[in-house]
Amino acid sequence: MPLSEHEQRMLEQMERALYAEDPKFASALEGSGLRTYTRRRVYQAVAGFLVGIALLMAGMVAQQIWISVVGFLVMLGCAVLAVTGWRKAPKPGEQPAGAPHGRRQVRPKRSMMDRIEQRWQRRRDEQGGQ
Template identity: 85%
Template sequence: MPLSEHEQRMLEQMERALYAEDPKFATALEGSGLRTYTRRRVYQAVFGFLVGIALLMTGVMTQIWISVVGFLVMLGCAVLAVTGWRKAPRPGEQARAGGSAAPRQARQRRSMMDRIEQRWQRRRDEGR
């Protein structure tokens, strides 16, 4: 559900206040910092996945419970890598002066929801 106009204004005021109080922290929260953080998280997950493979192979040769632990490590790291990759901002997405790309994403979601609602209405009207 998109934010109301009042909520969007309040969010923008909070962003401006954050920039005024702590510009260094606010800059760290912008898209490029987030992109670096998620990229680092994905790399760590890939490394963990490789460790999981090593545990799995070691467990096959020694004890089965080590293999189970290796598989669980692999599974957890795969989930972290995929979710981190999906959350990472695209390279072309730059944070605006307000510090957030949320209003643009809200417009895109809203337009998608409008299209879905229009299709739903057409299908309901055709059925009558």
């Protein structure tokens, strides 16, 4: 369901406020990080798979079995990398798989949207009191 104009304006205001408050964090949310790295790794694996196909075909044309075997192994390795990389990609808002779990948190961790809403509400309260 698409957002209403009022909701879109509020979202734009929240984005501007986030950029004004913490531009480093806001730019980190735009797509850099683990998801982009994983996506890039999958694309590289697909390119490697295509190189493997080319080696396989070249080995068949040149009648060199070892080139075909190397091409097949490259294809197999890249296919495994692509599939495992795609499955390991974290969903938006999800904690990465390699994150440390050993420390115990004193207070429950709030979601990013909760923190943004809290900051937004605090800012509205401050502006309303002036």
